Amino acid sequence: MMMSSPMNIFDVAGRAMSAQLVRMNSSASNLANAGSIAGSAEAAYRPVKPVFRTELDRSSGLASVSVDRITRSDAAAIRQHDPDHPLADENGDVWVAPVDETQEMVEMMESARQYQNMIEVLQTAKSLMLDTMRLGK
Amino acid sequence: MAESLFGIHGAALEVRSHRLGLLSSNIANAATPGYKARDVDFRTALDAKLNGMGGDAAMAKAEKYRTPLMPSMDGNTVELATEQVAFSENAVGYATTLSFIQSRVETLTRALKGE
Numbered sequence: 742m743m744m745s746s747p748m749n750i751f752d753v754a755g756r757a758m759s760a761q762l763v764r765m766n767s768s769a770s771n772l773a774n775a776g777s778i779a780g781s782a783e784a785a786y787r788p789v790k791p792v793f794r795t796e797l798d799r800s801s802g803l804a805s806v807s808v809d810r811i812t813r814s815d816a817a818a819i820r821q822h823d824p825d826h827p828l829a830d831e832n833g834d835v836w837v838a839p840v841d842e843t844q845e846m847v848e849m850m851e852s853a854r855q856y857q858n859m860i861e862v863l864q865t866a867k868s869l870m871l872d873t874m875r876l877g878k
Numbered sequence: 879m880a881e882s883l884f885g886i887h888g889a890a891l892e893v894r895s896h897r898l899g900l901l902s903s904n905i906a907n908a909a910t911p912g913y914k915a916r917d918v919d920f921r922t923a924l925d926a927k928l929n930g931m932g933g934d935a936a937m938a939k940a941e942k943y944r945t946p947l948m949p950s951m952d953g954n955t956v957e958l959a960t961e962q963v964a965f966s967e968n969a970v971g972y973a974t975t976l977s978f979i980q981s982r983v984e985t986l987t988r989a990l991k992g993e
Contacts, residue, residue, distance in 0.1 A: 749899075750899050750902050753902050753903055753906050754902060756906070757906035757907075761909075764909075792911075793907075793909055793910040793911065794910065795910050795912075801899065802899065802900065802903075802916075802941070803899045803903050804903035804904075804906070804913070805906055805907075806906050806907055806909075806910055851909070852909075855909060858905055858908070858958070858962075859905065862902045862905055862906075862965065865965070865966075865969045866902065869969060869972050869973065869976070872973065872976055873891075873976060876976065876979060876980060876983065877980070877983045877987075
């Protein structure tokens with residue numbers, strides 16, 4: 742990513758927060774698609790997962806986070822025998838999305854906690870900077 | 879000029895401010911695979927600055943990678959508990975230094991006004 746001005750602490754926190762939001766969104770998508778059924782193994786929903794990357798600003802030494810890419814898990818869809826389902830194939834099988842709900846919930850809690858951490862950092866930095874601005878008044 | 883006015887506190891505030899940024903970077907990268915947590919050795923940085931070294935050079939000299947207590951599988955060396963304690967310690971240090979500078983400014987203002 743090109744940057745004209747050196748990164749400051751607010752950029753670091755802002756980018757980290759948007760990265761955590763992407764993570765939270767992908768967990769929400771996975772949870773929303775948990776238990777969704779498809780007619781073939783290829784058509785079944787596969788969970789998404791963001792990959793984070795450090796974004797180092799050499800001039801200030803600060804390091805922020807960005808989402809490098811969003812990967813799809815290669816977990817195999819779960820085959821279920823359900824001949825009455827409208828999507829069932831000739832063998833009477835349907836494929837359920839391989840979403841690990843517990844893992845997604847943990848992921849979501851962790852990203853929420855890290856989002857809160859960044860807010861805390863932001864508040865501390867902001868009040869210290871305001872105090873510095875008011876110096877001598 | 880500013881150095882003689884605020885003494886050690888001007889240099890200390892700069893080091894504190896730099897450290898604030900580094901610790902924020904560590905907290906921001908708590909979930910990034912392969913990220914290595916960094917910190918500045920406060921004493922080294924302050925000594926370097928007081929010996930007339932420039933800001934960037936002094937920080938570069940004092941910057942160290944943190945040794946994790948429990949290394950994780952993905953190569954990330956951020957331990958949130960350590961970083962949060964260091965962050966709040968640094969924030970208190972910053973506020974303290976700021977109040978020293980504040981009182982120095984007040985002293986000078988009073989001297990100038992001749993009260």
